[in-house]
Amino acid sequence: MVELANTMDWPLVKGIVSDLDGVVYRGRTAILDAVEAFRNWQAEGIPFCFVTNNSTHTAKDVVTKLNGFGLETTQDNVVTSAATAAQLIRQSYPAGTRIYVVGAPSLRKAILDAELVITDKQPAIVIMGLDREITHEKLRIAVDAVLKGAVLIGTNPDLLLPTPTGFEPGAGAILTAVATAARVKPIIVGKPEVYMIEAALSRLGTDRATTLMIGDQIPTDIQAGKRAGLCSVLVTTGVPPVEDPSLQAPDFIISSLKQIPLKR
Numbered sequence: 001m002v003e004l005a006n007t008m009d010w011p012l013v014k015g016i017v018s019d020l021d022g023v024v025y026r027g028r029t030a031i032l033d034a035v036e037a038f039r040n041w042q043a044e045g046i047p048f049c050f051v052t053n054n055s056t057h058t059a060k061d062v063v064t065k066l067n068g069f070g071l072e073t074t075q076d077n078v079v080t081s082a083a084t085a086a087q088l089i090r091q092s093y094p095a096g097t098r099i100y101v102v103g104a105p106s107l108r109k110a111i112l113d114a115e116l117v118i119t120d121k122q123p124a125i126v127i128m129g130l131d132r133e134i135t136h137e138k139l140r141i142a143v144d145a146v147l148k149g150a151v152l153i154g155t156n157p158d159l160l161l162p163t164p165t166g167f168e169p170g171a172g173a174i175l176t177a178v179a180t181a182a183r184v185k186p187i188i189v190g191k192p193e194v195y196m197i198e199a200a201l202s203r204l205g206t207d208r209a210t211t212l213m214i215g216d217q218i219p220t221d222i223q224a225g226k227r228a229g230l231c232s233v234l235v236t237t238g239v240p241p242v243e244d245p246s247l248q249a250p251d252f253i254i255s256s257l258k259q260i261p262l263k264r
């Protein structure tokens with residue numbers, strides 16, 4: 001995709017919600033302009049909160065990584081799909097609700113931290129994130145539970161994840177296997193849904209009109225930002241953008257976060 005001329009003026013930026021992978025880092029490598037941009041915003045007192053669909057890392061893991069890149073953060077700066085999913089469940093279900101978890105240890109921790117019980121016996125909810133140890137047995141238990149009435153929740157809809165050598169199936173691909181077999185539509189927590197954006201906004205306490213949503217993917221980051229009413233910024237440092245006319249276009253397309261004006 002070519003870099004398009006931006007047609008509107010930048011708002012006076014008072015808060016930032018941002019994706020992580022492809023924006024602040026690529027895998028284990030920091031994107032230096034981005035780290036510097038966030039440090040500049042920090043110095044100006046502009047609050048930011050990261051929202052990540054990745055359910056295989058805890059907020060603490062993310063903070064350790066960001067601090068290692070020289071961007072001092074705390075867990076207040078990070079909203080994960082796993083923690084958001086657990087909080088959403090607790091809005092409708094009491095402590096002790098039985099949950100079957102397909103996912104990484106970080107997702108299991110988020111569920112346990114929310115005082116929910118992990119079990120494969122008669123769960124009320126099946127929650128699925130990225131599970132690199134997925135087996136047919138796990139899929140069987142999930143499908144069987146959903147057919148017996150359990151609610152199916154996915155941490156995120158991402159179908160493909162980039163790897164150093166190519167791609168791997170994401171949480172959405174595993175979720176789709178169960179949803180297809182059981183013929184149900186799962187509840188999705190991560191972007192493009194707005195739950196994590198709303199969680200970030202309540203932490204920032206900023207107005208939607210002066211808060212940016214920054215991301216590298218139109219189907220997830222930009223759609224979530226637009227749905228939540230934020231000014232959406234696509235940065236071309238991550239996954240190569242796919243043209244899809246059915247999706248809402250970003251308000252701005254930039255190649256470096258340093259192109260975002262600090263002040264007007």
Ligand SMILES: [Mg+2]
Nearest residue numbers: 019021022216
């Ligand atoms: Mg990304």
